[in-house]
Amino acid sequence: MWTTALVLFQFSALARADSSAAVVTPQDCSLECIKEGGRACEYCRVTRDDVKKALGFNTFPVFGSCIPWPCFELLGDDDPNICQHYVQAPNDVKIEFVPETNPESETIVVSWKPSYYGIAFLRGFQVSLQALGGSSTACQLFLFHRNVSLLTSHTEMVYKSDPFPSLSLGSQYAVTVMALPVPEQWEKFYQSKIFSTRSCAEKNGLEQCKHDWYPKHIEVHQKGTVITVTFNLAPPKLGIRNYFSLCYANGMKRYTDITPNSSNNKTHHSYQLNGLQEGTNYTCEIAANEVDAVRKTFNVQVTAIQKEAAPDTPSLAVALPLCLALVAIFGLLLAALTRWRPKLRRNKFDLKPDIFRQYEESGTPKEMVSLPETRLTPPRLLMCYSSNDGPTHVKAVMQLGAFIQQHMATQVFLDLWDSLSVAEEGGMAWHCRQIQESDFVMVVCSPGLKQRPVTPQPDECDEDEEVLGLGSNAYCTEAVIQLIGEEVGRAKARGQNLSKYMSAVFEYSEETDVPAELRLVSHYTLTRDLPLLFSHLHGVELHRPGCYLKIKHITEEGFASVPAGAALQLAIYEAGMTMKAKSQHAVEGAD
Known part of the structure; x- marks a missing residue:
């Protein structure tokens, strides 16, 4: 029983050791240690100073410590054969965002796993980062010591790069992880991945970003013909002082310039929409009056106002003569209709169809047909x-x-x-x-x-x-x-x-x-x-x-x-x- 417990304890200790070694991070070591094959140089970062010392000149700063053929240039002098083998591209390339104190930039770390094709001849990795649509470039070089010979089990190891700092928010980048060595006639030696950094709002919150801020809370109230819109103001530290509203329907647009008075209310502001037609559904937008400001969309349904005349109560002296006059007029109309009815019947078929068509066209009620409101985006x-x-x-x-x-x-x-x-x-x-x-x-x-x-x-x-x-x-x-x-x-x-x-x-x-x-x-x-x-x-x-x-x-x-x-x-x-x-x-x- 004690023997079984001891064996289980040893296996658990080995499992903990394997799990702790599952992630490999770069270490500081000299280029001499890498060339000599020292055991203390398992996975080393290569600096620009190391490259300058080996080559005798400085590389371009934008390329960091990277050079076109790192295995041949840094390890191939003593033994050129170690840089002649094909090595497959890495797998499972991932991007991890790490904490960054600067609210205007991001920092990432790249991780990957090596491929088991040619892993015994693997000599290191080269990681490059390129801003899409720009000229910003960064590159890192990592080497194993010359005597290393990895096993197939090392394909489960996760290797990491050093942090790539000062990346612009809301931008796209392409990261490329290259396995070393790189023979001249081999095409499957790298793996690329395109990713986007977080926006300012995603990283710091909407209230901290002037470019991404927009009103979140909007209320619309209609009282008679007066339409009042209330929205939340931007935080004072963003420095937004002016806003605008734009409403459009049936090809017509209504622009409203909004300048709140912060002395009255520092959190919300109300303004009125003027010139809108009754019985019309409007799509409105509101935003800060800044370049490329994010717009908040809301709908305004202007209901038709029925105007009813106030009822009057006439006196009996006025109502009685009016009633008698109406009775007399009704009698005359009845007599005239009785007399002219045969004449109308004779002329029934003499009426022109164009008259009916003009009447129907002029009297056809006009109805506004609106698009379905269930669709939030165009088809x-x-x-x-x-x-x-x-x-x-x-x-x-x-x-x-x-x-x-x-x-x-x-x-x-x-x-x-x-x-x-x-x-x-x-x-x-x-x-x-x-x-x-x-x-x-x-x-x-x-x-x-x-x-x-x-x-x-x-x-x-x-x-x-x-x-x-x-x-x-x-x-x-x-x-x-x-x-x-x-x-x-x-x-x-x-x-x-x-x-x-x-x-x-x-x-x-x-x-x-x-x-x-x-x-x-x-x-x-x-x-x-x-x-x-x-x-x-x-x-x-x-x-x-x-x-x-x-x-x-x-x-x-x-x-x-x-x-x-x-x-x-x-x-x-x-x-x-x-x-x-x-x-x-x-x-x-x-x-």
Whole structure:
């Protein structure tokens, strides 16, 4: 029994020792110790002074202690063979934020695990940090002693870098962990990760950040025709003295400049909204009058005020003659109606229909049709198309996307507008992600949609050098359409709603250009069906008893009255002329 207890105690002690050694942090040691293979130099940080002493000159300060070929330069003089082996890239790269006393910056530590491929020949790591969109760079170098030979069990060890301080808040960075040595013809020696530092509000709290501050508490009160808005003021230490409010509805905007008097109330302020129409729902924004200030959105529903006349109680001397006069008038009207009734019957069919139409149009009640209030963000629409029909067709697709985004309250996603992500993810991967994340998917069909690329290409359509050109989706279109067709067929088989998917053609295309996979979904001809497309995207009815939805900028006659609509009309005309010339050329060539 005592033997069993002793063995268990020893195993628990070993487990505690292993767990304590699971994380390896850099240690201070000289370059001579690393080269000699001393046991005290297991995982060492290499400083700029060590690099200068070994190379005889200073490196650029922005690169820290990093150099292009650290294993060859620092360890390869005595034994070049130790830097000739391939080592796989590290795994499980993680970013950890550490406490930072400076409220305007962040400090991180990078951690990772080594790969078991070539771990016996691993000589160290090089960690670099690059600010995306900027020139800021930092780099750290860590080496093992030359006699080390790690085992496969060391792949569970977590290695850490030194802290990277003074990172800007709310910025994006890319960290790269490189395994050493790095042979010249080896490509899988590093692992990169993109991360974002916390914003000022996330790190310090909203009340500590002038750039991120916005009113949190807003109350709207209406008394008669007076609308009063009350909101919380910014803390005095932020130095915000002026605010503004902007309300808009039906194409109209109302701007209100707000200058609170801090002597009256230092925490809240109330102001009045003037010039708003009764019976209208407004979307309002309020923010500090600062550059790039965050805006707080709230809704104001201006109710109609019914004006009732105060009842008067006339005296009997006045009421009695009025009653007698009304009785006399009623008798005369009854006699006249009895006399003229046959004449009205004879002239019944002589009335002109235009009179009734004018009367009905003038008397039709006007009703405001508002968008559903359950949606907090605009619907996301992915537009797919084929570039086989040339740049004029692609231009028409781009102008259509711009018009939908500007005048149909919809967020449009188009591969030409997100070329960086397409290049990074690949055409198919980008389209797959957008199909899953979008509320609606619309395929703009054209004759080129059924054409296959003339030149065979690899399966991965994102590896071609023309990823960013107009022909970026020439080899992805067929696969994307097949993917959408599978999604439609699967939804149809399960009895699910197919409203997410739709097809569209411009006026110069035919309905036969719609692939068979998309014959089950809604189809629109543009620009004739712009109101139907708007109804589809926002789930509103175009016609109701006594009213109909009419938005000037999305009708077939009025869409060209705005710059985006005029550009769309011109692009469709040019694409149609190009299509017509191409078809005529094809006919002449056949003859």
